[in-house]
Amino acid sequence: MTDKKIDDTTGVETTGHTWDGIEELNNPLPRWWLWTFYATIIWGVGYTIAYPAWPMISGATSGLLGFSTRAEVASDIAAHEAENADLVVALNEADLAVLAPGDDLHRYASARGASVFRAQCSQCHGSGAAGAVGYPNLLDDDWLWGGDITAIEATIRHGIRNETDPDARWSQMPAYDGIFETAEIDAVVEYVVSLSDPEHDAALAAEGSILFADNCAACHGENAEGNTDMGAPNLGDAIWLYGRDRDTLEYTVRNARFGVMPAWGQRLSDEDVRAVAVYVHSLGGGE
Structure with missing residues (x-):
C-alpha cells in the first residue's frame, strides 16, 4: 500500500489505493446520504418486526401488527358476497328461461357469468367464445346438445363424456376403420x-x-x-x-371423435353455473 498523498489534479487526498497507476480519491459519502441509509436499515428492521416478513417452514412470521393480505382479500370477498346475497338467492330461484334481458338480475348474472367464463372457460372456447378446432363456437346457432338456456345449463353443469358425473352428456361415434373398407x-x-x-x-x-x-x-x-x-x-x-x-x-x-368437457357443477357453485349459462346464452348464439 502506498502512502496517502494529495492528488495534483483535484487537490483531494487519496486513500493510498492504486490500480494500474490510477489512485483512489478519498471522497466520503455526504452525511445526509449516510444517515438516510442508516434510517432505511432501521425502518427495514422495524418493518420485518411489525409485518409478515420472514419465511418459515409452513408459513411466515405474522408480525406484531397481525396484518394479512389474505385476510383483507377474504374480508373484501365476504363484504362483496354480503352485498349481492339477495341477487344470488334470486338467481338460484329464478326460472332462467323467462329471465328477461335488461332486468337487474339478468345484468348481474351476465356480468358474473362473464367473469367466470373468462377464468374457467376461455382456455378452450376462447376469450370471445368463438371456439377453435375441436372446441365449439358459442356465438353461432349450431348447438350439438341444444342451445336453449336450459340445455346450456345442463351441459355446463354435467359436462360431456366425462367419467366424473353420472349425468354427463354422453354419445360415442363408432370408428369405422375396420367396419368400412x-x-x-x-x-x-x-x-x-x-x-x-x-x-x-x-x-x-x-x-x-x-x-x-x-x-x-x-x-x-x-x-x-x-x-x-x-x-x-x-x-x-x-x-x-x-x-x-x-x-x-x-x-x-x-x-371417430370423442371430445370431453368437465362437469363444472362439481367445481363451481350453483349460482356460478347458472350465471355462466345466462352469459353464454346472451352472446347471441343460443336458441
Whole structure:
C-alpha cells in the first residue's frame, strides 16, 4: 500500500489505493446520504418486526401488527358476497328461461357469468367464445346438445363424456376403420361433402348416401341434420367442429371423435353455473 498523498489534479487526498497507476480519491459519502441509509436499515428492521416478513417452514412470521393480505382479500370477498346475497338467492330461484334481458338480475348474472367464463372457460372456447378446432363456437346457432338456456345449463353443469358425473352428456361415434373398407369410407366422405359443397363426385356420393342411411342416419338423421339428444352434429351446414375438408372428414369417419368437457357443477357453485349459462346464452348464439 502506498502512502496517502494529495492528488495534483483535484487537490483531494487519496486513500493510498492504486490500480494500474490510477489512485483512489478519498471522497466520503455526504452525511445526509449516510444517515438516510442508516434510517432505511432501521425502518427495514422495524418493518420485518411489525409485518409478515420472514419465511418459515409452513408459513411466515405474522408480525406484531397481525396484518394479512389474505385476510383483507377474504374480508373484501365476504363484504362483496354480503352485498349481492339477495341477487344470488334470486338467481338460484329464478326460472332462467323467462329471465328477461335488461332486468337487474339478468345484468348481474351476465356480468358474473362473464367473469367466470373468462377464468374457467376461455382456455378452450376462447376469450370471445368463438371456439377453435375441436372446441365449439358459442356465438353461432349450431348447438350439438341444444342451445336453449336450459340445455346450456345442463351441459355446463354435467359436462360431456366425462367419467366424473353420472349425468354427463354422453354419445360415442363408432370408428369405422375396420367396419368400412377404404372405398366405402371415401364414398361416405363424398356424400357428406355433397351436402354442403356443389363440387363433388355425384356418383361416389350416391354410393355413400346408401352407406350413410344404413349406418349413420340413426344418429345424424335421415337428412343429416343432426340430433341434439345425441350430440350428433348437423352435417349439412357450413359449421364444422373439426373441419370439412376431405382429409379431415376421412379421419373423423375412420377414427371417430370423442371430445370431453368437465362437469363444472362439481367445481363451481350453483349460482356460478347458472350465471355462466345466462352469459353464454346472451352472446347471441343460443336458441
